[in-house]
Amino acid sequence: MLTDCFLYQIICIFILGLIMGSFYNVIIFRTLSGESIINPPSKCPKCDTRLLWWQKIPVFSYLYLKGKCYFCKNDIDIMYPAVEFLSGMLFVFDFIKFGFSLKFLFSIVVLSSFLILAGMDIQSNKISVKYTILALIAAVLFNYNSLADSVLGAVIGFGIFYVLKKISLNIFEKEVFGDGDIYLLSALGAFVGISHLVITLVIALIFQFIFCLPAFVKNILVSKQYKIFYYSAWFIISYILFFMARIYVFNTNIFAKIFIFLNIIVSMFLVCKYLFSKIKKSEIALVEPFSPAIFLSLFLFLFLF
Numbered sequence: 108m109l110t111d112c113f114l115y116q117i118i119c120i121f122i123l124g125l126i127m128g129s130f131y132n133v134i135i136f137r138t139l140s141g142e143s144i145i146n147p148p149s150k151c152p153k154c155d156t157r158l159l160w161w162q163k164i165p166v167f168s169y170l171y172l173k174g175k176c177y178f179c180k181n182d183i184d185i186m187y188p189a190v191e192f193l194s195g196m197l198f199v200f201d202f203i204k205f206g207f208s209l210k211f212l213f214s215i216v217v218l219s220s221f222l223i224l225a226g227m228d229i230q231s232n233k234i235s236v237k238y239t240i241l242a243l244i245a246a247v248l249f250n251y252n253s254l255a256d257s258v259l260g261a262v263i264g265f266g267i268f269y270v271l272k273k274i275s276l277n278i279f280e281k282e283v284f285g286d287g288d289i290y291l292l293s294a295l296g297a298f299v300g301i302s303h304l305v306i307t308l309v310i311a312l313i314f315q316f317i318f319c320l321p322a323f324v325k326n327i328l329v330s331k332q333y334k335i336f337y338y339s340a341w342f343i344i345s346y347i348l349f350f351m352a353r354i355y356v357f358n359t360n361i362f363a364k365i366f367i368f369l370n371i372i373v374s375m376f377l378v379c380k381y382l383f384s385k386i387k388k389s390e391i392a393l394v395e396p397f398s399p400a401i402f403l404s405l406f407l408f409l410f411l412f
């Protein structure tokens with residue numbers, strides 16, 4: 108009986124998340140186009156036809172219409188159902204974790220703001236400072252019982268990015284991070300606290316790396332500069348050998364270990380040097396939006412900690 112009741116609650120929360128997600132889409136697209144959020148009613152952005160009620164049902168209308176506008180048959184941006192679905196999942200995970208509580212409310216505001224920012228970033232490479240500040244305030248409120256951890260996280264998050272920005276400006280002689288990203292990191296720090304700042308950032312960077320990988324590999328294949336593949340393979344093989352030596356899969360003497368370790372250092376140096384030179388010559392676009400990676404790492408954070 109109890110589990111049944113819980114299941115109904117989950118379904119209701121999921122539907123609420125979907126509806127909110129569809130509202131987030133309105134915020135994302137109308138903030139970017141400068142339209143009012145309340146007026147006019149939903150319409151197709153391609154043919155301007157007003158949508159019928161069933162065409163506004165989150166996710167399902169997209170699936171039913173097979174991703175095409177009912178009137179003009181133009182493709183509907185995949186971001187609409189993606190944001191709706193992510194929002195639905197977000198509400199469910201958050202509810203499982205916190206139940207009906209203030210923590211639930213504040214974390215929903217934080218993660219929803221990050222979702223909106225990620226959507227804006229993907230659509231236009233711009234983020235609205237308004238939602239970053241909203242996320243920051245909600246993040247501090249979320250940590251009402253560990254305020255020091257939260258505030259320190261915000262300050263250090265701000266600091267880390269400020270330093271990274273300055274360093275990258277010197278190395279690459281161009282903007283690698285936008286100003287918005289600094290405030291974003293500050294809000295992230297406030298949410299996860301100083302204690303989890305580094306791990307969340309590492310997860311975000313891994314997501315970012317994965318997002319940038321396809322364009323990067325394509326770039327190399329087109330320009331036929333395979334050096335980076337050799338360097339990376341060298342690095343990965345030395346690392347695996349080192350790892351196996353450490354857990355004594357095979358017996359190695361100290362010199363073999365030092366040799367393997369040197370291989371890791373040298374190959375890693377070459378990979379970094381190669382990447383740096385490419386970024387400097389603008390052959391790798393580093394200005395892929397960063398906020399989607401941050402949103403996903405926070406989502407994972409909610410799940411893990």
Ligand SMILES: [Zn+2]
Pocket residue numbers: 151152153154155156176177178179180181
């Ligand atoms: Zn249309």
